[in-house]
Amino acid sequence: MKTAICYYSKHHGNTLKVVKAMAGEGRAELFDVTARQPACLEEYDCVGLASGIYGMEFHKTMVEFARQYLPAGKPVFFVYTYGGARGSGAKAVAKVAEEKGCPVLGEFSCKGYDTFGPFKLVGGIAKGRPNRQDLENARSFFQNLRVQNVHD
């Protein structure tokens, strides 16, 4: 199953760590949505949309990317990291997926080191996250997605 995972990960690269764990050993191709050339997502069987949580939701860049480039009907899954309050999580991208008739395969989230605003003064929150266990959980989430999809 050919999988693309598109990510926005700018604060500490937390989300990137998670999607790298998923994509280990060539299991998926990763695309930074802030790179100039958008991925041609038509050629993938399934697309992951991944972002840190910024102001209680996926970064706007990712939501806009999904609006522009997510092909209609493409199976999708969502991945995000957050410091402590995930807010509406993947809701905005899930809405885009719904509008485009994309089946949602699942969602993975975990905490990610956060030094935004006042948290910087106390050395940040969710230190050391994502940790080994988070990355292990991310890998098994992704493996299960694949199995589920392959047998569909």
Ligand SMILES: Cc1cc2nc3c(=O)[nH]c(=O)nc-3n(C[C@H](O)[C@H](O)[C@H](O)COP(=O)(O)O)c2cc1C
């Ligand atoms: C501008 C900004 C806003 C943030 N807003 C939230 C938030 O609303 N809730 C939360 O739990 N974490 C928030 N965080 C923390 C990030 O979600 C967390 O550190 C995440 O792992 C960052 O992912 P990244 O390193 O992949 O960009 C915010 C961080 C920044 C820089």
